[in-house]
Amino acid sequence: MTELDDTDTEILQLLMEDARRSYKEIGEEVGLSAPSVSNRVERLEELGVIRGFTLDLDRSVLATGDEVVLEIDARPGSGDEVAETLREFDFVEHVVRAIDPRIVAYGHMDDRELRHLFEEALDPDSLEDYAIRKVAESSWQPNVDGADLALECAECGKPVHEGGVTVEMDDRRYHMCCTSCESLFRERYEELKEAA
Amino acid sequence: MTELDDTDTEILQLLMEDARRSYKEIGEEVGLSAPSVSNRVERLEELGVIRGFTLDLDRSVLATGDEVVLEIDARPGSGDEVAETLREFDFVEHVVRAIDPRIVAYGHMDDRELRHLFEEALDPDSLEDYAIRKVAESSWQPNVDGADLALECAECGKPVHEGGVTVEMDDRRYHMCCTSCESLFRERYEELKEAA
DNA sequence: CCTGAAAGCTCTACAGC
DNA sequence: GCTGTAGAGCTTTCAGG
Numbered sequence: 001m002t003e004l005d006d007t008d009t010e011i012l013q014l015l016m017e018d019a020r021r022s023y024k025e026i027g028e029e030v031g032l033s034a035p036s037v038s039n040r041v042e043r044l045e046e047l048g049v050i051r052g053f054t055l056d057l058d059r060s061v062l063a064t065g066d067e068v069v070l071e072i073d074a075r076p077g078s079g080d081e082v083a084e085t086l087r088e089f090d091f092v093e094h095v096v097r098a099i100d101p102r103i104v105a106y107g108h109m110d111d112r113e114l115r116h117l118f119e120e121a122l123d124p125d126s127l128e129d130y131a132i133r134k135v136a137e138s139s140w141q142p143n144v145d146g147a148d149l150a151l152e153c154a155e156c157g158k159p160v161h162e163g164g165v166t167v168e169m170d171d172r173r174y175h176m177c178c179t180s181c182e183s184l185f186r187e188r189y190e191e192l193k194e195a196a
Numbered sequence: 197m198t199e200l201d202d203t204d205t206e207i208l209q210l211l212m213e214d215a216r217r218s219y220k221e222i223g224e225e226v227g228l229s230a231p232s233v234s235n236r237v238e239r240l241e242e243l244g245v246i247r248g249f250t251l252d253l254d255r256s257v258l259a260t261g262d263e264v265v266l267e268i269d270a271r272p273g274s275g276d277e278v279a280e281t282l283r284e285f286d287f288v289e290h291v292v293r294a295i296d297p298r299i300v301a302y303g304h305m306d307d308r309e310l311r312h313l314f315e316e317a318l319d320p321d322s323l324e325d326y327a328i329r330k331v332a333e334s335s336w337q338p339n340v341d342g343a344d345l346a347l348e349c350a351e352c353g354k355p356v357h358e359g360g361v362t363v364e365m366d367d368r369r370y371h372m373c374c375t376s377c378e379s380l381f382r383e384r385y386e387e388l389k390e391a392a
Numbered sequence: 393c394c395t396g397a398a399a400g401c402t403c404t405a406c407a408g409c
Numbered sequence: 410g411c412t413g414t415a416g417a418g419c420t421t422t423c424a425g426g
Contacts, residue, residue, distance in 0.1 A: 019249035
């Protein structure tokens, strides 16, 4: 029930190509009626697989400063704070936090915005080191690779099949493959929460 | 004509939030009729500002390996080749090429895929250095910052106002602020093409 | 560059299997 | 979980300003 089948994958692929495509058209493509497609899309949204429908914008055509990658090493313990600060700015489009001190961010910003970011917004004491690199070219390939498109158990990592459990905690959905993983996950979750 | 006004920005913002929103609803929001919104969206597509309508997928919920950032320093002259190779793989979702030797890539890949990438696909001679980092957390904030949302002249960089020129070359659209920038751009383009 | 009306499609219940 | 149907609602074209 929690598992995605080939039809779900096809639907995701068709919607990635054009999110405004009609459910009727998608239905014809995958061999289902429009209402069935609609139901499946709704389910995919509830599962949290589809976070939303959005635009693929060509930002290079829009004049909002240069395309830039930031590579930042935060001081131990400051990673969250740095990532948080970066996310506050509209011109920062991606923030990727690696497990080390490293944070990689990407966005369109001009010199003024960069100066503001590093000289005022970010606490110098929370940065170990950083590099600002202008981007020559960037590409994004949205892709849904059919083969391994199944949900992953939040506790043990195995794929979730029939009989899986879905739990909603603090507005986020988690999927588990069985009830024992569910209770382990709940425990772990509570501990994490108390620690924070 | 080539310029974007505040209403265009609002429309872009609303569509970024939900690309399946109806044109009627958007029209009510921005104070236009549905047909006008439809026309503007069409124009934004023709201008190349909207590349398409797509999904925001939560890939972390899909079992396709770990979320990974790759930081690669290509040897001088090999940047294009390395970026090309990275893009060939479905599991590589973003490729950002900085002006230096540095290439940053992001995607979901397991150990097997990583090994294949670095041991077989990429020529070791074209790499100076690289780091593979697992991602703890990542976020993406699609954003359209109203203030400077105007098209930028492909030749001189100034905003394109009324009287701008749009040129289509090899399936890509370029915007210029005036006819002199247009001829300069055409020259430059031909040279670049011959060089390649 | 806009609107309003009208025709044609699309979506979404809902009943039934 | 799927289909067909039917009413509501949306998109799009077109005439007109």
